[in-house]
Amino acid sequence: MGRDVNSDRIGERVLIEPCIREANGKTLDQPWYFGSECDGGFAEYTVVASRHAYKIESKLSNIQLASFPCSYSTAENLLTRAKVKSGEVVLVTGASGGVGSAAVQLAKARGAIVWAVTNPSKADLVRELGADEIISRDTDLKVNPGSNRLDVVIDLVAGDTWPQYLEALHPGGRYAVAGAIAGPHSEVDVRNLYSEYRNQQSVYALSV
Numbered sequence: 001m002g003r004d005v006n007s008d009r010i011g012e013r014v015l016i017e018p019c020i021r022e023a024n025g026k027t028l029d030q031p032w033y034f035g036s037e038c039d040g041g042f043a044e045y046t047v048v049a050s051r052h053a054y055k056i057e058s059k060l061s062n063i064q065l066a067s068f069p070c071s072y073s074t075a076e077n078l079l080t081r082a083k084v085k086s087g088e089v090v091l092v093t094g095a096s097g098g099v100g101s102a103a104v105q106l107a108k109a110r111g112a113i114v115w116a117v118t119n120p121s122k123a124d125l126v127r128e129l130g131a132d133e134i135i136s137r138d139t140d141l142k143v144n145p146g147s148n149r150l151d152v153v154i155d156l157v158a159g160d161t162w163p164q165y166l167e168a169l170h171p172g173g174r175y176a177v178a179g180a181i182a183g184p185h186s187e188v189d190v191r192n193l194y195s196e197y198r199n200q201q202s203v204y205a206l207s208v
Contacts, residue, residue: 005050014053018069022049034069067098074178075102075154079110082152082176086111089149091141091168094156094181095131096122103154104129115145117157141168155179162186 001007002025018034021027035041040048056065078099084090090107094100095116107114108130116131123134135144141164148170155165155175159182166188169175 002050009050009053009055012053013056015056015065016048016069017052017054018073020048020052022051025049067102071098071102072106074099075106078103078154078176078178079106082154082174084110084112084152087113088151089113089115089145090152090154091115091117091135091145091150091165092131092154092156093117093165094179095126095129097156097181099178100154100156101126101129103156104131107154112152115150141165152176157182158186159183160186163188 001010016034020032020034020038023032023038032038034048034052040046058065084107090112092100092103092107092114095104096118100116100118104114104116104126113133114131115133115135116126117135117137117139118126120134120136126134133145135141141161145168147167150168150170151173153165153169153173153175155162155177156179158177158180161182163186165175
């Protein structure tokens with residue numbers, strides 16, 4: 001325990017907030033991510049500011065709880081940035097992955113209509129998480145769900161199909177991204193940006 005930390009905290013079960021804003025007793029100009037800008041993500045022992053260690057009283061296992069700081073915090077950030085609301089149609093790519101499955105559940109909890117892109121072999125599992133519709137990864141999104149049908153795209157895949165996400169959004173729709181597992185590069189017809197989406201507010205909400 002640091003000298004300014006209450007000794008009653010010894011023995012607590014804690015969950016660490018991974019976006020570190022304080023280290024070595026000083027406030028950071030730019031946040032660090034635990035296990036990235038600072039060591040400790042896979043360490044047996046590590047040190048973190050007390051403000052970033054939250055007391056946990058839960059029956060969930062360590063493995064279950066460990067999904068919250070990474071997968072669920074990322075998904076929540078995406079949905080918050082995209083301002084997802086009840087009744088909106090939200091497409092989640094990579095829906096069977098950690099962040100994707102969290103996004104499906106959190107979007108559904110907001111009352112959104114969730115379209116999930118995943119492998120057909122995982123369709124039943126994603127439906128159990130709350131997805132209203134399952135879309136196969138090889139589906140042309142301009143056909144299903146069709147152009148201008150979506151309010152929000154939560155993208156964890158990117159890759160060659162990325163332009164389809166823009167076409168599936170209706171004018172003024174929002175796009176949030178936090179992954180590129182299908183590849184970081186894609187070609188897009190820029191005319192789709194300035195013609196179909198001009199004079200619209202909040203076209204893209206980029207999550208970093």
